[in-house]
Amino acid sequence: MIMPENDWLPAVFLGLMALSFLVYAILDGYDLGVGVLLPLDTNEHNYQTQRDTMIYSIGPFWDANETWLVMAIGLLLIAFPSAHSIILQTLYLPTSLMLVGLILRGISFDFRTKAPSKNKTKWDFTFKAGSLLATLSQGYMLGRYVTGFEDTLFGYSFSMLASICVTAGYCFIGAAWLVMRTEGELQIKAAAWAKKCNLLMAIGIFAVCVTNLTFNQAIMDKWLTFPQILIMVPITVLFACLFGTVHLYLTKVPMKNDVGCWYPFFCATLIFILCFIGLAYSFYPYIVWQKITIWEAASARNSLMFIFVGAVIVLPTIIAYTIFSYRVFWGKTTKLNY
Amino acid sequence: MLDIAADPNELSFMLSRIQFALNISFHILFPTINIALCWMLLFFKVRFNQTQDETWQRIYRFWVRIFALTFAIGVVTGIAMSFQFGTNWPGYMETVGNVAGPLLGYEVLTAFFLEASFLSIMLFGSERVSARVHTIATLLVAIGTTMSAFWIIALDSWMQTPQGYEMIDGVAYVTSWTEVIFNPSMPYRVTHMLLASGLTAAFFVAGISAYRIYQGDNKSSAKVALKFAMAVAAITIPIQIFVGDLHGLNTLKHQPAKIAAMEGAWQTEKGLPLLLFAIPDEKARENHVEIAIPNLASLILTHDINGEVKGLNEFIGEHPPVAPVFFSFRIMIAVGLLMLLASWLGCYFFIYKKQFPTWLLKSTIVMTFSGWVATIAGWYVTEIGRQPYLVSGLLRTRDAVTDTPPENIMITLTIYAIVYAFVLFAYISTLFVMAHRAINLEQKELTLSDMQNEKLLEDPNNASTGSAL
Numbered sequence A: 001m002i003m004p005e006n007d008w009l010p011a012v013f014l015g016l017m018a019l020s021f022l023v024y025a026i027l028d029g030y031d032l033g034v035g036v037l038l039p040l041d042t043n044e045h046n047y048q049t050q051r052d053t054m055i056y057s058i059g060p061f062w063d064a065n066e067t068w069l070v071m072a073i074g075l076l077l078i079a080f081p082s083a084h085s086i087i088l089q090t091l092y093l094p095t096s097l098m099l100v101g102l103i104l105r106g107i108s109f110d111f112r113t114k115a116p117s118k119n120k121t122k123w124d125f126t127f128k129a130g131s132l133l134a135t136l137s138q139g140y141m142l143g144r145y146v147t148g149f150e151d152t153l154f155g156y157s158f159s160m161l162a163s164i165c166v167t168a169g170y171c172f173i174g175a176a177w178l179v180m181r182t183e184g185e186l187q188i189k190a191a192a193w194a195k196k197c198n199l200l201m202a203i204g205i206f207a208v209c210v211t212n213l214t215f216n217q218a219i220m221d222k223w224l225t226f227p228q229i230l231i232m233v234p235i236t237v238l239f240a241c242l243f244g245t246v247h248l249y250l251t252k253v254p255m256k257n258d259v260g261c262w263y264p265f266f267c268a269t270l271i272f273i274l275c276f277i278g279l280a281y282s283f284y285p286y287i288v289w290q291k292i293t294i295w296e297a298a299s300a301r302n303s304l305m306f307i308f309v310g311a312v313i314v315l316p317t318i319i320a321y322t323i324f325s326y327r328v329f330w331g332k333t334t335k336l337n338y
Numbered sequence B: 001m002l003d004i005a006a007d008p009n010e011l012s013f014m015l016s017r018i019q020f021a022l023n024i025s026f027h028i029l030f031p032t033i034n035i036a037l038c039w040m041l042l043f044f045k046v047r048f049n050q051t052q053d054e055t056w057q058r059i060y061r062f063w064v065r066i067f068a069l070t071f072a073i074g075v076v077t078g079i080a081m082s083f084q085f086g087t088n089w090p091g092y093m094e095t096v097g098n099v100a101g102p103l104l105g106y107e108v109l110t111a112f113f114l115e116a117s118f119l120s121i122m123l124f125g126s127e128r129v130s131a132r133v134h135t136i137a138t139l140l141v142a143i144g145t146t147m148s149a150f151w152i153i154a155l156d157s158w159m160q161t162p163q164g165y166e167m168i169d170g171v172a173y174v175t176s177w178t179e180v181i182f183n184p185s186m187p188y189r190v191t192h193m194l195l196a197s198g199l200t201a202a203f204f205v206a207g208i209s210a211y212r213i214y215q216g217d218n219k220s221s222a223k224v225a226l227k228f229a230m231a232v233a234a235i236t237i238p239i240q241i242f243v244g245d246l247h248g249l250n251t252l253k254h255q256p257a258k259i260a261a262m263e264g265a266w267q268t269e270k271g272l273p274l275l276l277f278a279i280p281d282e283k284a285r286e287n288h289v290e291i292a293i294p295n296l297a298s299l300i301l302t303h304d305i306n307g308e309v310k311g312l313n314e315f316i317g318e319h320p321p322v323a324p325v326f327f328s329f330r331i332m333i334a335v336g337l338l339m340l341l342a343s344w345l346g347c348y349f350f351i352y353k354k355q356f357p358t359w360l361l362k363s364t365i366v367m368t369f370s371g372w373v374a375t376i377a378g379w380y381v382t383e384i385g386r387q388p389y390l391v392s393g394l395l396r397t398r399d400a401v402t403d404t405p406p407e408n409i410m411i412t413l414t415i416y417a418i419v420y421a422f423v424l425f426a427y428i429s430t431l432f433v434m435a436h437r438a439i440n441l442e443q444k445e446l447t448l449s450d451m452q453n454e455k456l457l458e459d460p461n462n463a464s465t466g467s468a469l
Helices: A008-037 A045-058 A062-079 A081-090 A092-114 A117-146 A153-181 A184-215 A217-223 A229-252 A263-283 A301-328 B002-006 B008-051 B054-088 B090-124 B131-160 B177-181 B186-214 B220-254 B256-263 B296-302 B322-352 B358-366 B370-384 B406-440
Strands: A286-288 B165-168 B171-174 B274-281 B286-293 B389-391
Touching (some): A008 A045, A045 A117, A062 A081, A062 A092, A062 B090, A081 B090, A092 B054, A153 A184, A184 A263, A217 A263, A301 B090, A301 B171, B008 B220, B054 B406, B090 B165, B090 B389, B186 B220, B186 B322, B186 B358, B186 B370, B220 B256, B220 B296, B274 B322, B322 B358, B322 B370
Antiparallel strands (some): B165 B171, B274 B286
């Protein structure tokens, strides 16, 4: 039973799922990034305090952030079960590696403050390794997905590239988060990290755009024809502006009175949103690139409706208490006490 | 085994089953503690609000940290679980996705976000929000964990006793959501599991508190927690035995093959004996070394001493592997009876006589993880008991498996096994490290919150009682 193409429900679910993935990339993105950036030199006494502050800054949020991944995968599973099983079976190994990374990272959060203190550094290391494993796998999966799971040298090299770029992107938003949430030496350090990652991410995004536009006929047709091509100009200018101003700002950290400490995080969020919209536009209406459209993969209407009603009621509540939680823990990071 | 090795599909099937069993068995350990522990924390919190007695505050502070640790492991292993459906059992979602998807969706929407968001306020927010908001946050986390249990068990029960759907072209379509959610076995299974969580948490709290007292902790917090947990266990266990019996009767009605396997009954019999022990032999289709009480199984199951119970031979090719179901069931019952004994003795000595005899403290320590054993055994009875079906009568487990090459599953299975063994070891040893910190902590120092930085509290040379570590 394939749904007719004018049915709005699959499109709504695609939208909800895309939104969840985007929110996940931004929210868990910054806490994964902070994890990857943890400084590990055990001889440097200062680093333990810095690691503590970094982890305190994400402590109250990581769990809810990660729930967006369950939500996104859940929506894929609920709304497009056949696509769900194709994607996850094809990405069997990277998915499992990502899960192991998330497990190691999640448990380290708690073990580091509860296990014997002599083991704390080891748990910090596990935390960093887990975060890195998760970001690399996610990038790799994104690369495989974007290339339509192409079993070619090009497909795999592209995925490797995506793996590094996504990690750089997460590190960038993580460092931007730290610029916003910390002060003093750590903030200056975070600004330096952000600058490097910003550059790496810019190169990455550029590479992905060029590859997609030159090697992929269907995507090329979507972007490089009139009138769509006109939008390329403002987008390019916007990107250049974002990357340029954020770079400039980061060289000036710390500003007097910490003016605009939110700016890098704001730019990072905007860049994530733009990239995401770009990808989404390129692939619509395919859920598995050039194989399955959202209407072919959609679940029964009755089932979608049942969950849709729930989502309409519950999602605003979730957003409300997420905002409440962020307000409770807002401001520069302090120690987390039970 | 040879035919399995020869057929990569068969090997993938076996490995996927082992991997799923490993993942779900490991995952369930942590929610089983936390569902009830969270309600207990709420109780401690409310008691403190009412009495302003610092003992309750101490108990809360000690257990909320263990709750946090347990929660984190539960969350991340749960995420791994949620991916298994797609990676290893694609046929499941393709066939019954219209039923399972929304139920899982509601679990995420109504439970996961609620728990995850308010958990941070519950854990770290006590200095940032009012006492009232903090208590509400604790309540919401407790509601979240229980809701989560409700949805997932509603789905599991539907897989056991499916209704409210129709099959079109090999795919299930829902005809009534009420029938799907309130399927016949759901109320029994949800209640049975929530009580199991209560017992698991009670013995867990009792065991670690007993360990603290045994190691010389004289503070009122350890004793009050021990008495509280024992009382909870003593009240819960008879209810659990009663509900378990009802659940069994429900299973007899809807899944007679599972009951036959639990009882080790091959032939349909009037006046079926209760087997205390036996070795079921599936090839010969008979039992060896039976120790039996005549007619008792019929009495329990049909409430008639000569009642007829269907045997496994009525369900050839359609019944589960007998031995694992048979033994798991007996392990669960045995642990349940031990719990009854331990909790009533505990109440008699700890609460009524106000004595803490060493032998009973030791037995309570031994029982710390008894809830885990019973819970896992119970789940094995019900899940293995559903085989060879994934969804009773609708989808065979064999037909849902992935065609991922067995090598890949072997790799991931190995990694999971190593990681889980490591996490379990770290978890249990950290529990005892935390207990030692609590033993050595001064009663009145409530401001001392990040206990880990107090090196002296965990250093065996400084601590008079820390030698066990």
